[in-house]
Amino acid sequence: MNDTANLRPKTREVDATPYAASLIEGHRDFGYSLETALADIIDNAITAGARTVELIADTVANEPWIALADDGSGMTEAELVEAMRLGSKNPTDEREAEDLGRFGLGLKSASFSQCRSLTVLTRQDGRTSCARWDLDRVAKRNDWSLELIDNPEVVTGHDLLAETGTVVIWEKLDRLSGGYTHDRAKRAEHMNSELSRAEHHLRLVFHRFLEGAKPRLKLSLNGRQLKPNDPMATSHAATQKDPEEVLRLRQGDVLIRCHTLPHHKRMSREEWEEIGGPEGHLKAQGLYVYREKRLIIAGGWLGLARQTELSKLCRIAVDIPNTMDAEWKIDVKKASAQLPPVVRERLKKVVERFVGTSKRTYRSRGQKLVDEARFPIWNRVQKDGQIVFRPNLEHPVFQTYAEQLPEELREGFERCLRIVGSGLPIETLHAELVGNAEAVTADETSAADLEELIYSLAVNLVENGMSTDALIDTMKNYAFLRSKWDSVEPILQKFLAEAE
Ligand SMILES: Nc1ncnc2c1ncn2[C@@H]1O[C@H](COP(=O)(O)OP(=O)(O)O)[C@@H](O)[C@H]1O
Ligand SMILES: [Mg+2]
Known part of the structure; x- marks a missing residue:
């Protein structure tokens, strides 16, 4: 009964080599976009020690x-053949520190995601080698034979090849x-717009390499140098940087x-929009994960928090080494991780x-704005766990006017104000505030209205015993007035002059 030999499967072997044509076509759809594909090719250049990468596109x-031309180490012909192999490196092999590679697939799958013909030209020690995968040729032959080109000077992009380096x-x-x-015109237009999206992405993903007086990498697109886009706005004086925390792990x-x-x-505005990215600040808040200084996750809380307006300015930089790939489940594109x-x-x-x-800072600031002003135009009222904004009928501007009205019209005037309050378009405001909060502003106040407002406020305050000295400070506490102080001050001076 315990004779395990009988339980062992009896095996035979047959050849099940994958069909080259279908397998290689399948490598087109790992989910790369132009930007992630370009980033993967640039990773290889950086790993090869390149100081400059030229991206040239003839649309x-x-x-x-x-074409992407680098001045990295270049390859020998044998290395080139290895590099062109699908799965040229085992992902479980240890990588050198600073190696940005992952599965030994990037060069091929990133390229095939965008094109049907991949040519790699490379030069090392004065020897030039050139190899090509053309998917139409693979489809016809259905085998894994790689084309080597012995007269590389005829290849497009040959003139971009450096003394030592790779194109x-x-x-x-x-x-x-x-x-x-x-x-053709429409096609070029489409490609150009894709390239400009990719440009934004590359400036972000490689920003740490592009920064500084002596950047580690110079990256250009059709001859134009790309500037770094730092999502932490580190160099901005007003950015708040908390002390770094170190999490020591086995890996x-x-x-x-x-x-x-x-x-x-x-x-x-340009700075703000640039670090907000194409989807804006609400979506851009969150974790920024760097693997060997290269950004792999840009924003989002990975399920740890919600993206709210209140946390819109929060960004956390997380730096991980390439020794944790398996734990982080870094994907082929290096565009996602867990x-x-x-x-x-x-x-x-x-x-x-x-x-x-x-959130607390925001809230206390919000509360203060309302409390500080002795006469808010809107009252923030908390009732039954809900928050209601209500026009403040006690406000001197409303009071002064109401007092001038005949008795029978006062009730109607107050009703109008209450209706303005209950008609506050909360849902529309919510929708607008999410993602677009800074574009939502209060309506402008005309000069005449502003004067009316300041006068009635000032009169009321003075009548209630406030000294004219304190008046200016009190008015300044009013966020609403402070925001247009240039217009408010002359009116206030006029009032004070008249009051003397
Ligand atoms: N620009 C380059 N310069 C020098 N070697 C390169 C370059 N691009 C790719 N290679 C070589 O080809 C190999 C395969 O690249 P790739 O398919 O991107 O896989 P990975 O980057 O995961 O190793 C690299 O490990 C490297 O040895
Ligand atoms: Mg790679």
């Missing part, structure tokens, strides 16, 4: 092409044509650093504390 040619050339850009196969150290971005009023449980636990505490504090 108007009869047959458009894209990756994408041709047959079927995925980038936007469906405009015959309309290496994880560094955590909380940043609070400056309020949008303290930045130029928090390992031990990091998750710790990070959850950091996020709760950080986001929680930022």
Whole structure:
């Protein structure tokens, strides 16, 4: 009964080599976009020690092409053949520190996601080698034989090859044509807009490499140098940087650093929009995970918190080494990852504390604005756990006017104000405030209205015993008036002059 030998399967072997044509076509759909594909090729250049990467795109040619030329180590022919192999490296092998690679698939799958013809030209020790995967050729032959090109000087992009370095050339850009196969102008327009999106992404993903007086990497697009886009706005004087926290794990150290971005009023509109990215600040808040200084996750709380207006300025930089890939489930594209449980636990505490504090600051500031002004135009009323905003009928502006009305009209006037209050379009406001809060503003006040408001306020305050000296300070406490102080001050001076 215990004779396990009988339980062992009896095996035979047959050849089940994958069909080259279908397997290689399948490598087109790992979910790369142009930007993640370009980033993956640039990763290889950085790992090869490149100091400059030139991205050249000819979008108007009869047959458009894209090339990435680096001045890294280059490869020998044998290395090139290995590099072109699908799965050239085992993901469980240890990587050198600073190696940005992952599965030994990036070069191929990133390229095939965009093109049907991948040519790699490389030069090391004065020897030039060139190899090509053309998916149409693979489809015809259905085998894994790689084309080596012995006269590389005829290859598009050959003139970009450095003394030592590598050029990756994408041709047959079927995925980038936007469906405009015959309309060349439309096709170029589509490609250019894709490239400009990619440009934003690359400036973000590699910002740590592009920064500083002597940047680690110079990256250009069609000859134009790309500037870094730092999502933490580190160099901005008003950015709040908390001290770094170190999480020591068996596989290496994880560094955590909380940043609070400056309020949008303290930045130029361009700066604000740039770090907000294409989807805006609400979506851009959250964790920024860097693997070997290269950004792999840009924003979002990975389930640790909600993205709210109150935490909109919170961003946490998390630095991980490449020794934790398996734990983080870094995908082929290096565009997604999951928090390992031990990091998750710790990070959850950091996020709760950080986001929680930022909410409190916001709230107390909100409360103050209302309390500070002795006569708010709107009252914030808390009732039954709900918060209601109500026009303040006691406000001198309303009071003064109401007093001038004949008795029978006063009731109607007050009703109108109450209706304005209950008609506050809360849902529309919510919708607008989410993601677009800084664009929502109060209506402008005309000069005449402002004067009326200031006068009735001032009269009321003076009548209630306030000295004229204290008047200016009190008025300044009014957020509403402070925001237009340049217009308020002359009116107030006029009032004071008249009062003397
Ligand atoms: N620009 C380059 N310069 C030098 N070597 C490169 C370059 N691009 C790719 N390689 C070589 O090809 C190999 C395979 O690249 P890739 O398919 O992206 O896988 P991975 O980056 O995960 O190793 C790399 O490990 C590297 O040895
Ligand atoms: Mg790679």
